[in-house]
Amino acid sequence: MRILLAISGASGVIYGKRLLEVLSKKEEVDVELVVSEAGKQLIDSELDISFEELTDYPEKVYDPDDLKAPPASGSSKYYGMAVVPCSMSSLSKISNGISDNLITRAASVFLKEDRKLLLTPRETPLTTTWLENMWHLSSEGVTILPAMPAFYEDPESIDDMVDFVLGKILDSLEIQNSLYERWEG
Numbered sequence: 001m002r003i004l005l006a007i008s009g010a011s012g013v014i015y016g017k018r019l020l021e022v023l024s025k026k027e028e029v030d031v032e033l034v035v036s037e038a039g040k041q042l043i044d045s046e047l048d049i050s051f052e053e054l055t056d057y058p059e060k061v062y063d064p065d066d067l068k069a070p071p072a073s074g075s076s077k078y079y080g081m082a083v084v085p086c087s088m089s090s091l092s093k094i095s096n097g098i099s100d101n102l103i104t105r106a107a108s109v110f111l112k113e114d115r116k117l118l119l120t121p122r123e124t125p126l127t128t129t130w131l132e133n134m135w136h137l138s139s140e141g142v143t144i145l146p147a148m149p150a151f152y153e154d155p156e157s158i159d160d161m162v163d164f165v166l167g168k169i170l171d172s173l174e175i176q177n178s179l180y181e182r183w184e185g
């Protein structure tokens, strides 16, 4: 199961970091990483780990400007792609077919090849344009899974809240996990 994880320049890069850690430990998953320049800046300001340290986890790391990298071509075999977190800029470009870096190009490729594509937007409030872009992507089969932790589980820490969203992402990718407590009624 070859998965491309993209981290773009939205707040909440902790979701991308934690997803990378979890996926890299799954035997059935080969995770590859691309981080936008804005994503690298957010990693610097929001995490206690540098971008360079994050590169220890994935099988491969791509430069966001490398449009010759394997994910930029439909002939490369991948199971799916997740953009976590996904900035409104990247989301809007993907919705409109703009492929100006490896993240937006790979997303367009995964769309045209009917592969799993999941975006975790993080912004609030949302403009009508962004909502329309999300609607458009959803109608094309893209999973829009916002960074929206729930509170019915009485989370005790930020990690609990992050893992709730992560569990939902893994469920959507059909990867077994017990990152959050399932509702039993």
Ligand SMILES: Cc1cc2nc3c(=O)[nH]c(=O)nc-3n(C[C@H](O)[C@H](O)[C@H](O)COP(=O)(O)O)c2cc1C
Residues within 6 Å of the ligand: 007, 008, 009, 010, 011, 012, 036, 037, 038, 039, 042, 045, 086, 087, 088, 089, 090, 091, 122, 123
């Ligand atoms: C500190 C900081 C926080 C930001 N947070 C967000 C955010 O939560 N959501 C968002 O859509 N953009 C956010 N941005 C703006 C994006 O980083 C900016 O639009 C950037 O061009 C996105 O580029 P990328 O999509 O290639 O990563 C933030 C920028 C900064 C400097």
